[in-house]
Amino acid sequence: MRQQVDALGIKGSILVIKNGKIMLNYALGNNTDTSYLINSVQKSMTAAIIMRLVQEGKLSLQDKLSKFYPQISGAQKVKIKNLLAMTAGLDLKPGAKLGRKHFVSDSDNIQHDAAKTIFEPDLLNKWHYSSLNYVYLCGIMSKVTGQSYEQLFRDTYIKPLKLRQTEFLWSKPGKIISSHLVPGMIYRQGRYDVVKHKVALRGARNELGAGSIVMSNHDLAKVIRYLLSGSLLTQKSRKLLYQSGPPAYYNGGFYNNIKLKTKTANGAGEGYYTFMRSTNNAKTIVIIQSNKTREGEFNQLKSQINQIMLELLGRKADSANIVG
Template identity: 85%
Template sequence: MRQQVDALGIKGSILVIKNGKIMLNYALGNNTDTSYLINSVQKSMTAAIVMRLVQEGKLSLQDKLSQFYPQIPGANKVKIKNLLAMTAGLDLKPGTKLGRKHFISDSDNIRCDAAKTIFEPHLLNKWHYSSLNYVYLCGIASQITKKSYERLFRQTYVRPLRLRQTEFLWSKPGKIIASHLVPGMIYRKGRYDVVKHKAALKDAHNELGAGSVVMSNHDLAKVIHYLLVGKLLTKKSRMLLYRAGPPAYYNGGFYNNNKLQTKTANGAGQGYYTFMRSTNNAQTILIIQSNKTREGEFDQLKGQINQIMLELLGRKARSANMFG
């Protein structure tokens, strides 16, 4: 197994848990407690915060987006369940990006996003991936609880799980240092260029619940276990949150494979990779993170890591394409 992981050529941290026990825990170029920007893997945590509100009766999966943001095109047709499953038919106008050039506040960013949002009716109830869905979910959760997304995240995960290497990218320097974050790097023209913190910070604010948190492998594994078998959500809530269909079988921040009984999440951006694979019962988990990336290699690595997970599960190679 280690030879297979090392053959990927990834410089970062690797954690393999099989049948509830640590099988591999090592690092190449960094340390086992190094933290990385997890990018889209954070969506699974945002989704669970929203589902907890549903579980508590403060929100319904059938509620319309218009109850919270009536100014958004198509909001009277889009439901909370659509946002969670990326089937809302929402996207940004061509040529525009999430947020604004200079960050003011989360709510201001969402107002700016709303003004740039388009609704495509033919995509309603069809899978169309866009982080915009999860930015709106953050705003909805904040409206209901009267708390910032960051505060909700800390109350839901950081404090109860005693996470030690988890922080928001915009946290104070001392906290970032304590999280053991390493800078993201992208290989260009024969060398690795460090991604400027200012640029990464801007994107983190704009992505909010979809790419603003740094975590170590151990912290991420703790959270995945908490999401899938912990006390945060009931069995019924998890069933509703992770119910998904073709083509992507995506819901609740995960690609859900019913045949293999697995959850998959990937993150890439600002010079970081995060690859997470877990069985539905969180007994077997594979996490690989890196801060040294190359343009064009993400999909290739994703496929190779899928293969490693299949072998970890004792499955045949031909099933590798069944992961997200």
């Protein structure tokens, strides 16, 4: 297994847990407690906070987006469940980007996004991936609770799980240093260029619940177990949250493989990669993170790590495909 992982050529941190026991825990170029920007893997955590509010009766999967943001085009037709499953038919106008160039506040960013959002009726209830869906979920949970997304995240994950290498990218320098974050790098023209912190920070602010958290492998594994087999959600809530269908079998921040009973999440951006594979019961988990990336290699690595997960499960490479 280690030979297969090393063959990927990834410089970063590797954690493999099989049947609840650590099989591999090592690092190449960094340390096992190094933290990385997890990018889209964060969506699974955002989705679970929403589902917890549903579980508590403070929100319904059938609630319309218009209840919270009536100014958004098509909001009267889009439901919470659509946002979670990326089937809302929402996107930004051509050429537009999430958030403002200069950050003012989360609510200001969301209002700015709302003015740039278009609704495509033909895409309603059809798969169309956009982080915009999860930015709106952050705004909705804040409106329902009166708390910021950051506070909700800290109260849901960081404090109760005693996460040691987990922080928001915009946290104070001392907290970032304590999280053991390494800078993201992108290989260009024969060398690795460091992504400037202010550039990464702008992206983190603009992708509030979809790319603003840094985590170590162990912290991420702890949260994945909490999501899939812990006390955060009931079995009924998990079943509703991860109910999904073709083509992507995506819901609740995960690509859900019904046949293999696995969940997949990937993150890429600002010079970081995060690859997470887990069984539905979180007893077997693969987490590989890196801060050295190359343009054009992400999909290839994703596919290779899918095959590693298949072999870990004792399945032949051609017996099934892991989506995501």
